[in-house]
Amino acid sequence: MEKLFSKEELDEIQKNAADNFEYYWNVVVIDGQSNEKTIKTISKHKHLVFVIGNTDTGFNHLNDRHGYFSFQNFWIQNNEMKFKLDNPSKFHPKMMPIIDYVKIADAIFCHENKNVTKNHSPDLFDKYTGVHLFEEGFQEKYHLITYKDTKIVHTMFPDKKKYNKKVRFKYGKGIVTTKLKYTPADSYNDLLVPYENKDKITVYSILIRKFYNEKVERFIIQQHDSEGNPETHYILGERDFENFESFNRETLNLFQTADLGELEDIMAQIEKSKK
Incomplete structure (x- = not known):
């Protein structure tokens, strides 16, 4: 169930913002004892309040769901009440999460941008839709959602999915890992x-x-059982190597962020053949 802030929690956040405005204004606060209601910053111009939040609201929700380098998967139910992989719009890959998010929110938060026609939860939130002009000369459209009659940010996201990777497979990429065994x-x-x-x-x-004993690297797709254990292997290819090669951080990051569409297409074909 979605966990949003209650009226009492919103009042507490607003009181903290008012009482400690100078402490939070136009800076990013790092608090070692933070919780969901902890304020990260108050914006320079419109005094919007960004709190840490959780997976459903606030900065953590905003960044996890729409940050370009977020690797969390989100799921939605379709008309048949079956879950499918969601593909929420992503911010520009060069954006600095809290810094640029605040600048955009400040730019589009105004009465003229209040969006009353496409606000799906008008009793809970206010919605603002506007365009932000970047220093590089291009502009993009964003949606900002605040808790109703407050300046507390619930979320914000780009209007278009121009930076999204194409979804080719019904399952979501998880965290890429490495493992070394040496005997x-x-x-x-x-x-x-x-x-x-x-x-x-x-x-x-x-x-x-x-x-390492064979000096061979094999490229494999694995199909797992209902408990997540590998049960079927499909070897796609192999290559010889010399000396002691190992996977480094750069390779790890490459596979985490890269579009693996061709491999995902193969897995989709395997999945289709099961039916």
Whole structure:
């Protein structure tokens, strides 16, 4: 169930913002004892209040759902009440999360931009739709949602999905990991790209394994059982290597952020063949 701020919590946040305005104004506060209601910043011009929040509201929700480098998956129910992978609009990849988000919110928060026709929850929120002009000369349209009759930010997101990767597969890419095993009998280095369902159980994965004893690297797609354990392997190819190669942070980040569309198409075909 969605966890939004209650009237009492909103009152508490507003009182904190008013009593400690100079402390939060136009700075980013890092608090080692923060909670959902902790204020991160108050914007320079419109005095919008950004709180840490949770997965459903506030800065954490905004950044996890719409930040370009967020790797969380979100799921929605379709008309048949079945869950499908959502693809919420993403911010420009060069944006600095809290810094640029605040600038955009300040730019579009005004009475002229209040959007009353496309506000799906007018009893809970106020919605503002406007255009922000960047220093580089381009402009983009955004939607800002604040708690009703307050300046507390619920969320904000781009109008278009111009920075989104195309969704080709019904499961969401999880966190890419590496594993190293080194014994005289069996030595290898793995890079694993999991694809998860709504319950965060791995259904498919891309496995690149360097077999050190054989000096061979194999590219594998794995199909997992209902508990997330690999049960079927599809070897796509292999290559020889010399010396002691291993997966580094750069390779890890590459597979985390890259569009793996061709491999996702293969997994989609495997999934389709099961039916």
